[in-house]
Amino acid sequence: MYYYWDPTYILVIIGMLICLGASAMVNSAMSRYSRVRNAGGITGAEAARRILNNEGLYNVQIECLNHSGGDHYDPRTNTVRLSHDNYNQPSVTAVGVAAHECGHAIQHAKGYMPLNFRSALVPVANIGSRLGLPLILLGVILGWSQVLIEIGIWAFALAVLFQLVTLPVEFNASARAVAKIQQYGLLGTEETKGCKKVLTAAAMTYVAAAASAILQLLRLILLFGGNRRRDD
Template sequence: MPGRYYGYYYYDPTYMLIVISALISLFAQFLVNSRFSKYSRVRSRSGMTGAQAAERILQSQGIYDVAIQRVSGKLTDHYDPRNKTLNLSDAVYASTSVAAVGVAAHECGHAIQHARGYAPLSFRSALVPVANIGSQLSWLFIILGIFFGGSHTLIMIGILMFSAAVLFQLVTLPVEFNASGRALKLLSETGILQKDEVSDTRKVLSAAALTYVAAATTAVLQLLRLLRLFGGNDRD
């Protein structure tokens, strides 16, 4: 295992990857909360709520079989392709702010991706069960591998399973970027927001996109750390 002892202290250079991951995640979360809070106080000129904006966007794309419903929580907005529901949080559903309208439009972007058969979304959906199993069981195999005398086989199975979760995070990036791009374009084309309002909304969605970049970066750095720690271990 890489690392050196200095007196009573053990130095592991891979700890820096954990620190970098934590800093990136904290910054991304701060930025999205800050921008959403700021632009939640800016009322859109159209006066449309997030739910109303979502309905108009979906209808403009000929989509009438997606139910728009309210869910509790903050920024818990999501589109569920399994039952074709567009779920908007309390801060978005009935709010007329440019932030709320932007978030609602972004979720519409996912509904449109689903309706159009957008390949990266389909691939990500197929990865969900594999990624879930990988994220839940990977550390179990790694810990068991360490417990049983540093079993290289068990550890590498754990790392391989964790890699599936990393792949899911990477595939999520184009899906989210595309949904935001569709949202901004349709907000302008449908007249729901004016040009300067779209610019404000772009800031909110860009901050939200950074959280996905942070998640993917964190996953990749964690994978690199595992490979650094155990990749060269050939004991079984």
């Protein structure tokens, strides 16, 4: 019966709308400022190298991805990976994104605790996101096995926890990015304002993902916690 409409679906819809709104915001900001050439003609790759060198992180490599999107810092290999556009283009967006990923590299180098905690959560969060819902479904199929259902909910909760821990990591990386951009004079005053808009919009996608995950967890608790109460 849970494949049909029930009032808790409103939580799923709210989560979807939040994510769609955040996605539209970041796409708009990045698209707008990717068309704004910074006055210094600095590409994302050049900005990243300047920040890393000035921070003494000569061992951190910078790689160009052969596709758009997917910018990230890989702590396992000490590598900042930038999308093709952000690596090569001298835009405000490119510098902002590159600086953000360097912010993660700086976090890693300084042993930033939330980043370490998030990294430690990755294995269990992956398990939770993959097995949480299947365990709940299996519990229902096996005649409302409350043990399996509760394990599934707790597993999903670990994935939600990962989303929450991600928030301070991402906000801190953006704050470091803006600080380093200003410190090393990578962008002008007005360009930095545009960069802040890009990074704020990007941060909102993580907020939206966390909010959506919380709403989904709440829905699971409402649906299957109610069954436990009826059994009692």
